[in-house]
Amino acid sequence: MSEKQAMSEKNTGSATPMFDIAELEGFAMEQLEVGMSAIYSKTVTESDINLFCAISGDTNPLHLDHEYAATTMFGGPIAHGMLAASFISTVIGTKLPGPGCVYISQNCRFKAPVRAGDTVRARVTITEVNMERRRIKLETTCRVGDTVVIDGDAEVLVPSRGA
Numbered sequence: 481m482s483e484k485q486a487m488s489e490k491n492t493g494s495a496t497p498m499f500d501i502a503e504l505e506g507f508a509m510e511q512l513e514v515g516m517s518a519i520y521s522k523t524v525t526e527s528d529i530n531l532f533c534a535i536s537g538d539t540n541p542l543h544l545d546h547e548y549a550a551t552t553m554f555g556g557p558i559a560h561g562m563l564a565a566s567f568i569s570t571v572i573g574t575k576l577p578g579p580g581c582v583y584i585s586q587n588c589r590f591k592a593p594v595r596a597g598d599t600v601r602a603r604v605t606i607t608e609v610n611m612e613r614r615r616i617k618l619e620t621t622c623r624v625g626d627t628v629v630i631d632g633d634a635e636v637l638v639p640s641r642g643a
Contacts, residue, residue: 506578518576
């Protein structure tokens with residue numbers, strides 16, 4: 481796999497992270513270039529939605545109550561938007577740039593709902609590299625099939641080789 485592509489995809493479907501030791505290294509600032517991209521894919525389950533509810537405290541019946549959710553514009557329960565958006569964080573923190581980076585900002589535009597059973601494919605692509613400040617800007621997108629469910633951008637602080 482070339483660094484330029486930095487493409488990686490896993491769908492473990494479990495709460496326990498599955499990775500090999502090479503994935504823990506990530507990229508140093510000096511290795512990053514505009515256009516590099518990485519992906520994480522996960523099928524969202526009802527259990528994921530319930531666990532996210534328990535962790536976040538967001539008990540909106542739109543996510544949990546089938547009867548209530550059926551009366552909404554979505555016609556049934558949907559996953560928390562931030563659950564799907566968290567897959568962007570997974571890509572950034574584990575793949576590109578990877579371990580040691582620090583989130584500075586994230587903007588998300590929620591375009592379509594995610595439901596239990598949907599496979600969300602989160603992709604980040606480097607759009608700007610600022611070596612002096614050790615920061616990169618990223619285009620961030622989540623898709624279910626061909627449908628964009630979240631788009632946005634992020635800024636990340638990246639360690640250098642000497643850090």
